[in-house]
Amino acid sequence: MANKLEAFYGLPQEVKFCKKCIISNQRPSSTVEFKNSKDLKKEVINFDENDVCSACSYHEEKEKQVDWSEREKNLEELLSRFRRTDGRYDVIIPGSGGKDSAFTAHILKYKYGMNPLTVTWSPHLYTDIGWKNMQEWMHTGGLDNMLYTPNGKLHRLLTKLSFENMLHPFQPFIVGQKIIGPMMAQKFGVKLVMYGENQAEYGNKVDQNTHSVMNPEFFSITDPLEMQFGGVSMKEIIDNYEFTINDFTPYIPPKLDTLVDAGVEMHYLGYYLQWDPQECYYYAVENTGFTANTERTEGSYSKYSSLDDKIDTFHYFTTLIKFGIGRATYDASQEVRNDKITREEAAYLVKKYDTEFPKKYFKEFLDYVSITEEKFWEIVDRHRSPHIWKNVDGEWKLRHTANNDGTDD
Template sequence: MSELEVKYGLPREVHYCKKCVMSNQRPASTQEFRHTIESKKVTLNIDENGVCDACRTAEMKNNIDWKKREDELMALLDKYRRNDGHYDCIVPGSGGKDSAYQAHILKYKYGMNPLTITWPPILYTDYGYKNWKNWLDVGGFDNLTFTRNGRVMKTLTRLSIENLLHPFQTFILGQKNLAPKIAAKYDIPLIFYGENEAEYGNPIADNTTSLRDKSYFSFSNIDDIYLGGVSVKELEEKHNIKKRDLMSFLPIESSELANKKIEVHYLGYYLKWTPQEVYYYAVENTGFKARPFRTQGTYSKYNSIDDKIDDLHYYTTYIKFGLGRATYDASQEIRNKHLTRDEGVALVKKFDGEFPDKYFNEVMEYIEMKPERFHELCDQFRSPHLWTKESGDWKLRYPIWEQG
């Protein structure tokens, strides 16, 4: 019997972390500009003791001298703080709990003057839009919102689903690339994000990053870039999208950074970051409100709720990697000691893979895709080493509740 096909460069054998509920199938580092998700990915590392890198990072946080880290933050802010009314840092966000917390604490505790910037969700939820408004009106922040070409956004979103089964690929690119462009344009020296990617097991542990040091913040050759799994040249020739209409999705050009000194920092490096406490802070200080109902695919109400495509995105991670939204949420809460692993396993069994039908038809109408076509794509993108079909239904070969 031939070996089952393994897609996306995932490990052939499925192993789960003994502390949380995440598996080694989770991509830990992806190159969003690649034209194919078949190319090799780095996945979450689980060590010889059965513990994943994200859990090891969580353990390390308990031994950090957070007072010393805060002193480092204050020294950094003292270096760049301005008293002439000009912005001295940028906080990207769309009004979620994390960006609300970041902007508020930087302004009101540490005396900075942040410019908040927003690359809007593809399809705002009503409550997500209200949270964005409250962020600015209740929290009290200036904001620059970039409204991109709607026709191009729609086309790239559809192509991302068709070619990568990744509804958020081009949205993430635009969101990631907006801050460096605004920082360069307005000579703002600091960009603050929230949690360091190492919190989730990604091999990006450095807190301080110069824009010139990271290729994903800038580019020098547009021919090397793919959007929605399609090259820029093909987008021009086959989809009638001019290069000028793609620039907002692309990184800042290297030449624009030649004489700029712009640093990227993660606030979670300096301040102990607990998502539940960040949520309570945002509620109290910026009027943030949780979803009025449970998010499909998980048990929570306040994570990633501003975009109607969010739920579909996590469903596609379940299809490709066997890891749904409940797995991500439960793993995080286990690391923060708000759940036991047994509780996490039970929640994953109950909610992972729940189909997000609330906004599904609206999303399909937006991208002009027939619902049955989406389901066909899901079947095509399942990796045989993870999935099997029994009595007409797809089943995970190695669900966590059967692995222990």
């Protein structure tokens, strides 16, 4: 019966769960689209013949096949090509001051002798703990930072369009996150941009794990006016709202040939150093004043990941609606791979927390995107894929969970 149900977004009709972690085969392998509609064909995480996901396979490969001492030598060789001793910055590190960017910036400065400039694309709405950790990043971690805040009026509109049309309120934010590093590298004449871990480690395109360099495809946009935000082109937004192309300056990626000509390289530190998010957390606590939240994050059991933005919980809630994968699934799958918890423990945590609605900042989210609660639920329910969700006596329930490995209906 389930195989006959319509699957939105080009997702696989048969829902499977990884036999090692608990991620499902519905997880998209890319995070930014400039297209629209529930008919959008998505690439999803790969499963092998044993129903093991590519993220778990890659983690096992890292554990058994990668020579990490050799990788660190490669890192030192890379850094030596860019290191400066004349007072100028020599590496740009995009981040929010969370555990991963805190680790990246601090270790590059204090262990490897680099002179980093950290750059931050501002969250939609800072949380108290997010702002505190952001400040500690500089004042305790001893780092320089530039906080870049885009046109708030435009950013609200783009977020609203992305939520209404794609159920993807983070789309404009992700665009900014990707652009801010290379953009500031150009501004300051820095030739190295260093990110933390590659999202390929969690299930994005697996071939990205074979090298340290960021996929340049994002910087190959030829006509900015054709870029789409929430399925609406930049040209349409300019024609229908009181904005000009100049207002979109922060969202227009630097051209790839310009970056190449300037000698700018974009690398992932997680390629060179064995990456463990929980160990990054311990390092950040000890060295940069990072603190976990006093309460767990809604939709998960975690207290130390993605704490800075009040909209963040709604990003994960929308992935739950579209793909049946909530925040607890992402957190628990990662911790299974890093041997922090067992698969059975992960399944329990997901059952308990994954479908929890993020109530804490709900009113602020509605105000930010200027919609009513009734409109919110209309948009959410419109994006539920029939092969993932069923309505039982007026209550929406997932058809498949990791606890039953896809045998429920």
